[in-house]
Amino acid sequence: MTDDTPTTTTQTPDECPHCGKQPILCICEEIVALDNRVSLLILQHPQEQDKTLGSARLAVHMLSNAIFKVGLSWSSLAKALGRPADPKNWAILHLGSIQASDFPDGRDIAVFDAKGVAVADQTTALNHIEGVVIFDGTWSQAKTLWWRNAWVLKARRIALRPSTPSRYGNLRKEPRKEGLSSIEAAGMVLSRLETDPRYEEALGEAFAVMLSRFKAAKKAGLVSK
Numbered sequence: 001m002t003d004d005t006p007t008t009t010t011q012t013p014d015e016c017p018h019c020g021k022q023p024i025l026c027i028c029e030e031i032v033a034l035d036n037r038v039s040l041l042i043l044q045h046p047q048e049q050d051k052t053l054g055s056a057r058l059a060v061h062m063l064s065n066a067i068f069k070v071g072l073s074w075s076s077l078a079k080a081l082g083r084p085a086d087p088k089n090w091a092i093l094h095l096g097s098i099q100a101s102d103f104p105d106g107r108d109i110a111v112f113d114a115k116g117v118a119v120a121d122q123t124t125a126l127n128h129i130e131g132v133v134i135f136d137g138t139w140s141q142a143k144t145l146w147w148r149n150a151w152v153l154k155a156r157r158i159a160l161r162p163s164t165p166s167r168y169g170n171l172r173k174e175p176r177k178e179g180l181s182s183i184e185a186a187g188m189v190l191s192r193l194e195t196d197p198r199y200e201e202a203l204g205e206a207f208a209v210m211l212s213r214f215k216a217a218k219k220a221g222l223v224s225k
């Protein structure tokens with residue numbers, strides 16, 4: 001069973017319509033907007049909605065070609081996107097574990113088959129990707145999204161091998177093995193696919209500002225987390 005009805009996020013009047021955060025945690029006024037060529041689709045599990053520490057909506061707000069949806073299942077990629085799209089030309093960010101040694105040629109991004117083996121011609125495979133899907137939620141929520149959306153099996157799988165750990169530190173755990181937040185993963189993927197470091201820099205910087213805002217608010221006793 002699929003559910004194509006758009007799920008709206010529950011929002012209280014003082015939450016930012018862009019990032020969903022309370023005013024003290026919102027950094028939308030400070031962000032730099034980027035025009036990305038490779039599309040981004042972030043699908044968030046309905047039970048995720050971590051408005052305090054979540055980064056998915058901020059990432060999407062920073063990118064001209066990005067869509068954020070909350071839900072459990074969509075009958076096709078086109079339904080999730082709201083426009084025609086062929087999943088064969090899209091990639092899904094891999095959830096499982098891929099060893100550093102499985103990445104070919106010292107790459108930090110690579111396309112893998114369903115068995116976790118890197119495909120032969122990485123350059124062609126990577127150049128072919130029109131858009132990337134990222135599942136946002138805990139590990140089990142992301143797995144649920146994977147199995148509830150059969151069309152992801154038609155998409156390419158890409159995995160990342162970041163050289164530095166997530167800026168989250170021990171604030172929270174991310175669903176993917178590589179441990180990046182959704183905004184960090186989005187920045188790294190777009191920078192590699194478009195050979196443009198700006199995404200990784202700008203999204204990473206916004207995330208750092210978001211976290212420092214959170215830590216200051218927590219110290220002041222203004223957020224409970």
Ligand SMILES: [Zn+2]
Binds near residue numbers: 026027
């Ligand atoms: Zn905001």
